[in-house]
Amino acid sequence: MKKFILSALAVLCAMQLGAKDYNASLFGIKSNGTTLNTSSIQKAIDYIHSEGGGRLVFYVGRYLTGSINLRSNVTIQLNEGAVLLGSTNPYDYPIDSSYCALVRAVKVDNVAITGKGVIDGQGREASYNLLDQIQKGIINDPAKYDRPDGSRRARTLYFRECKDVTIDGITLKNSGDWVQTYDQCDRLKINGITVDSKAYWNNDGLDIVDCRNTTVTNSFIDATDDGICLKSHSHEHMCENIEIRNCVARSSASGIKFGTVSAGGYKNIRIINNKVYDTFRSAFTIATPDGGVVENILVDSLYAYNVGNAIFLRIGNRWTKGSVGSIDGVTIRNMYCELSDGKPDAGYEYEGPVEDLPRNISPASIVGLKGYDIRNVKLENITIVTPGGGNPYYAKVGTSAKELDAIPEMADRYPEFSQFKELPAWGFYIRHAKDIAFDNVKFIAKNRDYRPAIVTDDVKGLSLADVTFEEPGAKKKQIHTYQTTNIQINK
Known part of the structure; x- marks a missing residue:
């Protein structure tokens, strides 16, 4: 990346020195x-x-x-x-x-x-x-x-x-x-x-489609759709060697997003020291519903305020006719996120829709497909603050095997964090995944919630180190695992 930046600066300087003004x-x-x-x-x-x-x-x-x-x-x-x-x-x-x-x-x-x-x-x-x-x-x-x-x-x-x-x-x-x-x-x-x-x-504020060797720096984006969006429209190309640094995004959809169209995929992407606020959907999203391959993604120092959702990683199978995509190798670290207790994009001239109700406030989520796990995701030094307050009399999905099995796959649906309606966790929901590691992750609910903080389903390899929970008056077990193997929990 440093070589690319120096090369780009050299090209720019050469252009400027030799350019004639008209x-x-x-x-x-x-x-x-x-x-x-x-x-x-x-x-x-x-x-x-x-x-x-x-x-x-x-x-x-x-x-x-x-x-x-x-x-x-x-x-x-x-x-x-x-x-x-x-x-x-x-x-x-x-x-x-x-x-x-x-x-x-x-x-x-x-x-x-x-x-x-x-x-x-x-x-x-x-x-x-x-x-x-x-x-x-x-x-x-x-x-x-x-x-x-x-x-x-x-x-x-x-x-x-x-x-x-x-x-x-x-x-x-x-x-x-x-x-x-x-x-x-x-x-x-x-x-x-x-x-x-x-x-x-x-x-959309910025759409980077199947580009290579790209930097986006020091920019402010306020848009009535996705703020900064990477897409892949071609099976023969992908977004590769991209850095997004020191930017601020406000959006009536997602803040920083991969997708939705994701035919080729995304590789070697660095998202460093960015801010997202007043965002209707997720602060950070990776969605690959169209066969794209996602590899080697780093998100470091993302600060999100008044957003609808923190993190959404999703594999789907929408237009691929059986060729399912993959997510392998995502690190998210040094992130702070505060979720909204209302409609975070209220006041936009074109607001996001009120959709997928009834549901209580949705957790962050990592959701693959059965037989197609999301792999090797690391979350380090993360704080997620949610209003909590999930009410079982408004919407409810419990943690019994029957209730968890009944959560639909929705492989061909447009991928959004709210597509499943109610989910059984207030902090993080993980399904169809392998080798997921949390290290120094704090979940804070401002109000008591009927759900546990973390629910996993069909996860092979789960490591939770120094994961803490704050929920007023809660005496329940905050971690519920189902069909999950190779679990390591270190306080």
Whole structure:
């Protein structure tokens, strides 16, 4: 990873030293916020590319544009006060293309968007105008739940099969769909960006899809869908050699998530010193329902506040036709998490749904499939604080063999921590797993709960060292094991 960072910095410095600056006004690009500049900006990009590369510099102003395409060796430099403003006309975007976005880059190298300026997709207005055309019968779209298909709503950035990509310093706002997607890119560097995108549905803050040699650092993301999300759309590719460090994420879905689409998988991922808050679903999720392989994952120093769930690791079998994925080698350490006693994303313009009820507050969970264990998971120096207060008269699953056996597998369901409805533990539920180790893990329930803290089912190898529980007035046994072998408990 150090070699990759040094190499990326060298490439960036070489680009900057050799780059020529071109003022946007040189190409007749207007900064009045009303003139549509799509053709002028595209001409500028094409010209700079033909001249061997350089920077297209935008100064203070509002630059209205439809979809533009980056070319190799071109940097868009947005100086402070410059706003690249997305058109609200849906026909200014390739709405019948899988690459529908305001700024697109496909199979190009040495490209960047830098500076302290803003890209504002105006996604709400653009999506409403798209919906208007659908309702009038001009555009054929099923508009599920009265929402246009995501492939027709413009993302802010879409980079596909690019090398040496730098996104630095900018602010991204108000996307019509996922804010930024990087798909099968190599040597991707994202640093110091701000995402403020709560304009419409599916506003994932950052989607890294089957990328290699990637760093995401020092960034703030506030989005009405998953905050920082790694995906794998191709069975021939995977997310590999990725580091996410010193970031903050707020999300009306999951904070930091692997999945949901996970065809190839994830390998050698480091998530270091990040914060998550006001998150409707899990602070940290790994879901592989589509055959993907997950190996060598490290989460270190994750701090989560007012979230719906702490940790969710899940193997499923949704679209794989029998080719089931795997999770082998996950370490989560130095984590502090406080769960919400209400709806943690309350107040978002597009909140997550109230779903999968009745259930009491869900535990963290590691859930494989029968015959497909999640393997080699270590949790070290963890504190999980939950409201507790599970009420058996509202929802109840006990710890009898009959009740535990009745918890459904749900292999083909969309993987979410609440999918099982009620689970029999208030702290951690583990099922279909092998070689799970807890070391210095503290569970704190603020209110008495009818459930034990930890429940295991079909686990081969369980080590609990220095695991402690705080629950007001509780005198029950806090660890319940079922069909679990090779158990070591050290206080």
